[in-house]
Each structure stands twice: as C-alpha cells, then as structure tokens.
Amino acid sequence: MARRDESVETIQQEMTAFARRARATAARMHPELSLVSYTLLAHLDDQKGCRATDLAAHYLLDKSTVSRQISALEKLGFVERRVDPDDHRVQVLHPTAKGAQMLANVTASRRQAFHERLADWDEEDLDRFATYLLRYNAAQERHG
Amino acid sequence: MARRDESVETIQQEMTAFARRARATAARMHPELSLVSYTLLAHLDDQKGCRATDLAAHYLLDKSTVSRQISALEKLGFVERRVDPDDHRVQVLHPTAKGAQMLANVTASRRQAFHERLADWDEEDLDRFATYLLRYNAAQERHG
DNA sequence: ATTCCACGTTGTACTATACAACTACTTCAA
DNA sequence: TTGAAGTAGTTGTATAGTACAACGTGGAAT
Numbered sequence: 001m002a003r004r005d006e007s008v009e010t011i012q013q014e015m016t017a018f019a020r021r022a023r024a025t026a027a028r029m030h031p032e033l034s035l036v037s038y039t040l041l042a043h044l045d046d047q048k049g050c051r052a053t054d055l056a057a058h059y060l061l062d063k064s065t066v067s068r069q070i071s072a073l074e075k076l077g078f079v080e081r082r083v084d085p086d087d088h089r090v091q092v093l094h095p096t097a098k099g100a101q102m103l104a105n106v107t108a109s110r111r112q113a114f115h116e117r118l119a120d121w122d123e124e125d126l127d128r129f130a131t132y133l134l135r136y137n138a139a140q141e142r143h144g
Numbered sequence: 145m146a147r148r149d150e151s152v153e154t155i156q157q158e159m160t161a162f163a164r165r166a167r168a169t170a171a172r173m174h175p176e177l178s179l180v181s182y183t184l185l186a187h188l189d190d191q192k193g194c195r196a197t198d199l200a201a202h203y204l205l206d207k208s209t210v211s212r213q214i215s216a217l218e219k220l221g222f223v224e225r226r227v228d229p230d231d232h233r234v235q236v237l238h239p240t241a242k243g244a245q246m247l248a249n250v251t252a253s254r255r256q257a258f259h260e261r262l263a264d265w266d267e268e269d270l271d272r273f274a275t276y277l278l279r280y281n282a283a284q285e286r287h288g
Numbered sequence: 289a290t291t292c293c294a295c296g297t298t299g300t301a302c303t304a305t306a307c308a309a310c311t312a313c314t315t316c317a318a
Numbered sequence: 319t320t321g322a323a324g325t326a327g328t329t330g331t332a333t334a335g336t337a338c339a340a341c342g343t344g345g346a347a348t
Contacts, residue, residue, distance in 0.1 A: 007270035012258045014277035018159065019166030020183060021284070024204060024305085027334095036335070039164055053295060060168060062337050067297060069335085089295045089344050114156045117283045126151035129276040132269065133158035139261045140165070167304095168336085180304070197326060206306050211328055213304085233313045233326040293346080298339105305334080314325075 011136075029113065030106050033078075040069055041078060041095055041103050049082075049094040078102055155280075173257065174250050177222075180205075184213055185222060185239055185247050193226075193238040222246055 026035040033041070040055055047054075056066045070093060073079040078099030084090035095103060118126060170179040177185070184199055191198075200210045214237060217223040222243030228234035239247060262270060 004267050004270060007267070007274040008255070008258050008262055010274035011262065011270070011277060012254060014274070014281050015162065016166070016179070016183065017281055018277070018284075019163045020179065020203065022160070022163030022166075023335095025284075027305095034334075035160070035164065039160065051295080059164060061335095063296065064298080064338080065336055067295095071297090072334095087295085087345070091296075110156060111153070114152050117280070118152055118155065121279075123148050123151070125276065126148060126155070128272060129280070130151040130154035130158070132273040132276065133155060133162070135265075136261070136273070137158050137161055140162075140169075171303095171336095178303075195326075205304095207327065208307080208329080209305055211326095215328090216303095231314070231326085235327075289348100291346100291348085293344105295344085296342090298341080300339085301337090303334100303336080306332085308330085310327105310329080312326085312328105314323100316321100316323085318319100318321090 015136075029109065033102060033106050037069060037073055037078075038103070038106055040066070041073060041099055042107070044079065044093050045095050045100060045103055049092045051090055051092060055093075073099065173253065177246060177250050181213055181217055181222075182247070182250055184210070185217060185243055186251070188223065188237050189239050189244060189247055193236045195234055195236060199237075217243065 023035050026038070030038065036059075039059065043055060043058065044050060052066045052070055053063060055061070055070075056063045059066075061069075070079055070081075074081065076099075077096060080094055080096050081091040082094065084092055121129075167179050170182070174182065180203075183203065187199060187202065188194060196210045196214055197207060199205070199214075200207045203210075205213075214223055214225075218225065220243075221240055224238055224240050225235040226238065228236055265273075
C-alpha cells in the first residue's frame with residue numbers, strides 16, 4: 001500500500017506542477033493566442049463549427065466567459081458567427097480562413113515543442129504515457 | 145513514425161485539457177485556498193520556510209505576484225514573516241500553526257480525490273504513470 | 289396567448305498576473 | 319570609508335480570465 005500511496009502522491013504533485021506552469025508557458029510561446037482562445041478555436045475547427053453554449057458545456061466555462069472570448073476572437077478576425085436559420089437565438093461559430101491559418105501555425109509550433117520535449121522517449125513509453133493520460137482525464141471527467 | 149506522432153499528439157491534447165481544467169477544479173474543491181496559494185504554502189511547509197524570492201524563482205512567478213500572494217496568506221493568518229537577523233532585506237516565510245492545519249486539510253482532501261480518481265488503476269500502472277510525469281516535467285523544465 | 293425555457297450579451301467584481309518604479313538594505317571596490 | 323551597484327521586497331498600474339446576476343430576444347408548450 002505504501003508504494004501505491006507514493007505513486008498517487010507523485011502523480012498529484014506533478015499534475016499540479018504542470019497545471020501551474022501551463023498557462024504561462026503557453027502565453028510566452030504564443031502571445032497572439034492564449035491557451036483558452038487556442039482551445040476554443042481548435043474546438044471550432046475540429047467540430048466544423050458549434051454554438052457558444054456547446055463550448056461552455058464542453059470546457060466547463062460560464063457562457064459569459066465564452067461570449068467574451070468569442071468576441072475577442074471575432075475582433076481579431078479569427079472567428080465568424082452565422083445565425084442559425086432554424087433558430088434565431090443560435091449563432092453557429094466557425095473559424096475564418098485567417099483563424100484557421102493562425103490555428104495551424106500555433107498547432108504546428110506547439111506540436112514541435114512537444115516533439116522536442118519527448119524526443120528521447122521510445123515509442124512504447126510514449127504510447128503508454130498517452131494511454132495513461134487519456135485514462136486519467138476520462139476518470140476526472142466522470143468524478144469531477 | 146506515424147504511431148509516434150499520434151502518441152505525441154494525444155499527450156499534447158490531454159495535457160492541455162488537464163491544464164485548462166485544473167484551476168477551476170481546484171477552486172471548486174477549495175474555495176478557501178487557491179491553487180497558487182496552496183502551492184506556495186505547501187512549498188513553505190516542505191522547505192521549513194524560505195524567502196519570497198525563492199518562491200518566485202521556483203514557480204516562475206514575478207516577485208510582485210509572490211509578494212501579493214504572501215500578503216493574502218498573511219492576512220488569512222496562514223503565513224508569518226521572520227526578518228532574517230543576518231540580512232535585514234530578507235523575510236523568511238513560515239506557515240503558521242493555522243496555516244499548517246489548513247494545508248493538511250486541503251492536502252488530505254486533494255489526496256483523497258486523486259485516490260478516488262485512480263482507484264481502479266493497478267500498482268504497476270500508477271508507478272509507470274508517476275515516472276512518466278516526473279520525466280515529462282523534468283524535460284519541460286530543461287527545454288522551457 | 290401566456291408562460292416558461294434557451295441563447296447570448298452586458299454590468300460588475302474578483303483573482304492572478306506582469307512590468308516598472310520605488311525604498312531599504314548589503315556588498316564590493318576604489 | 320564612502321559611493322556604485324546589486325538584491326529583497328512593496329506598491330502603482332494595467333491586463334486577462336473568470337463567475338454571477340440581470341437582462342433582451344426568440345422559440346415551445348400548455
């Protein structure tokens with residue numbers, strides 16, 4: 001049981017350490033697109049458009065927060081709104097060409113940073129680490 | 145090479161997803177002690193006291209940020225300052241008894257949450273996951 | 289038609305953060 | 319030994335991200 005506790009303790013500490021640093025690191029790497037904006041834009045790109053409410057639900061953010069983030073992205077010309085013809089309350093959000101381009105740049109640069117950090121890992125370790133993270137996050141979603 | 149890329153992509157996505165959620169989750173769980181305050185207080189406890197400058201260096205925060213965080217912790221009665229007799233510029237920071245108590249509570253509750261999330265993992269997986277996280281964070285510290 | 293609900297915006301407040309300017313103290317070198 | 323340079327910490331100011339509450343508008347159901 002002691003070994004189990006120790007592992008859990010380490011996981012807690014290291015996940016926490018990572019979380020603390022993540023925003024600042026992202027901001028330093030990409031002052032033009034914050035971690036949150038990046039995530040929202042990536043979701044829009046991935047989903048081929050969605051509603052603000054969907055973003056809020058998916059990322060556990062208040063709708064007002066999403067509203068402001070989207071306004072900012074729109075002001076930057078990265079997102080456009082298309083009113084749903086079937087329901088005039090709804091705006092379907094899409095990345096613009098410019099937004100998609102910026103997203104592609106940031107994604108490429110993030111991807112490269114991760115590849116560098118993980119350069120000396122062998123394939124099996126990478127695979128296992130990825131699997132563990134998926135499992136951990138899935139558990140977190142279930143248990144809050 | 146394709147499998148390697150895929151793993152790295154997953155790691156990136158999942159680490160990002162975790163980072164996005166971490167603060168909000170921590171805030172919901174412990175409104176009385178933010179993730180940052182908790183981390184700083186834990187460091188003080190762990191190190192048996194240290195200077196504000198050390199905290200700033202260790203957590204890559206501006207000294208003004210640390211100064212304000214510490215002021216807040218002091219106002220709450222969780223931290224006390226002891227002027228270093230050898231160098232009157234320096235304040236050595238320590239958790240108070242009350243601070244140590246609060247830290248212990250939050251730590252216990254965090255620990256329990258992690259244990260719940262990881263309840264159905266076997267010992268070998270936990271050990272490997274912990275090792276991977278340590279390795280990943282160490283690499284991040286080196287490569288920015 | 290009225291009531292209720294869903295979508296989104298805006299007002300307000302708070303926290304975390306950085307940068308710059310400042311004070312107080314120490315160290316070192318001429 | 320005194321003056322320059324450096325270090326520790328605080329405070330002023332600005333910004334981003336966030337939540338909650340109040341609101342307007344539009345759809346749905348009785």
